[in-house]
Amino acid sequence: GENVEQxxxxxxxxxxxxxxxKCTYSxxxxxxxxxxxxxxxxxxxxxxxxxxxxxxxxxxxxxxxxNKTAKHFSxxxxxxxxxxxxxxxxxxxxxxxxxxxGTKLQxxx
Amino acid sequence: xxxxxxxxKFQVLKTGQSMTLQCAQDMNxxxxxxxxxxxxxxxxxxHYSVGAGITDQGEIPNGYNVSRSTTEDFPLxxxxxxxxxxxxxxxxxxxxxxxxxxxxxxxxxLTVL
Numbered sequence: 494g495e496n497v498e499q500x501x502x503x504x505x506x507x508x509x510x511x512x513x514x515k516c517t518y519s520x521x522x523x524x525x526x527x528x529x530x531x532x533x534x535x536x537x538x539x540x541x542x543x544x545x546x547x548x549x550x551x552x553x554x555x556x557x558x559x560n561k562t563a564k565h566f567s568x569x570x571x572x573x574x575x576x577x578x579x580x581x582x583x584x585x586x587x588x589x590x591x592x593x594x595g596t597k598l599q600x601x602x
Numbered sequence: 603x604x605x606x607x608x609x610x611k612f613q614v615l616k617t618g619q620s621m622t623l624q625c626a627q628d629m630n631x632x633x634x635x636x637x638x639x640x641x642x643x644x645x646x647x648x649h650y651s652v653g654a655g656i657t658d659q660g661e662i663p664n665g666y667n668v669s670r671s672t673t674e675d676f677p678l679x680x681x682x683x684x685x686x687x688x689x690x691x692x693x694x695x696x697x698x699x700x701x702x703x704x705x706x707x708x709x710x711x712l713t714v715l
Contacts, residue, residue, distance in 0.1 A: 494661070502642075525701040536606075536692050536706030537645070544701060582644060588652070588699040589660065590635070594644040 495520040499583050499593025506573050507601050514596045516583035517565040523585040526559060526566045531580045531595070540581075541568070573600045603628050606707035608693050614713045615683045623678040623710050625693030631705075633696045634676040635660070636668065638689040639709075645692065651676055652699055683714045 496519040506512050518526075524545040529537035543550045543557045543566065550557050554573075559566040570577055578600045583593040609624045627634065635650035647660030651670040665687060667679040676695075680687060693707040 499644075527704070534708075536694075536708050538706065539703045542701075542703075586701065586704070589647055589650065590645075590704060592637075592644040592646075594642060 495523060495585055495589075495591040497583060497585055497591050497593045499596060501596060502594065503597045503599070505599045505601060508573060508575060510573055512570045512573055512577070512598055512600075514568045514581055514583065514598075515565060516567070516593050517563075518585050518591075519564070520585065521561075521564065523587070525586045526557070527584050527586055527590075528557060528568050529582045529584065529592075531582065533579075537582055570598075573598075575600050575602050605629065606693055606695055606705050608691075608707035608710050610710060611708065612711050614715065615680075616715050617684060619683050620679070620681050621683065623680075623691055623693075623712070625676045625678065625707060626674050627676075627693075627695040627705070628674065629695065629697075629705070630673060631695035632673065632698050634670065635694050635704075636666070636676070636678045637692045637694065638662070638687075639692060640689050648678065648691075680712075683712075685714045688712060688714045 499516045527542040530540045531537040554571050556569045580595045582595050606627045632653045636648040637645040649668040651657045657668050691710045694704045696704045
């Protein structure tokens with residue numbers, strides 16, 4: 494089955510700096526790559542996704558890049574703010590969703 | 603819309619007890635699933651359903667049963683709880699299987715003593 498590796502597991506940045514989270518996957522047939530944000534005590538929520546026919550997608554301060562040849566994808570958050578502090582999960586999805594282990598991001602004011 | 607709802611929010615069980623975690627969605631989604639979240643292990647799929655009357659096993663189905671008699675409800679049953687089932691459980695739904703947004707419930711924190 495699919496295997497998704499995510500790193501780093503924890504990340505601390507100063508407010509205003511950028512944060513990058515990286516994931517690799519094993520199944521070359523995977524075509525859809527969502528990213529979820531989980532705030533303390535809540536369920537995960539989709540923040541951005543990318544399909545395999547696209548190399549990069551942006552939504553305001555967040556962006557995702559995909560390299561299908563290397564089987565890796567990354568989340569980039571620019572101009573980080575304290576409210577970006579959360580756990581972020583990458584995933585691959587078709588019928589089933591396979592998640593990475595999560596990255597705990599702390600933005601220090 | 604209430605979205606995906608889960609009850610209870612917290613539950614403490616003794617080893618060997620049984621219980622049902624409830625999940626409901628009001629978005630007319632065909633696809634529903636159950637995950638558990640443990641530190642350092644991300645979210646792991648327990649069972650899923652692609653529509654009423656259809657269920658299938660996920661990555662870690664042992665010790666859990668599900669049924670899907672209606673589109674709205676997807677309960678998760680623990681027949682004989684074990685301490686290894688202490689975890690946070692999330693229910694999720696999406697329109698269909700495939701490339702669309704998955705919506706999560708708020709979770710149930712279960713402790714088995």
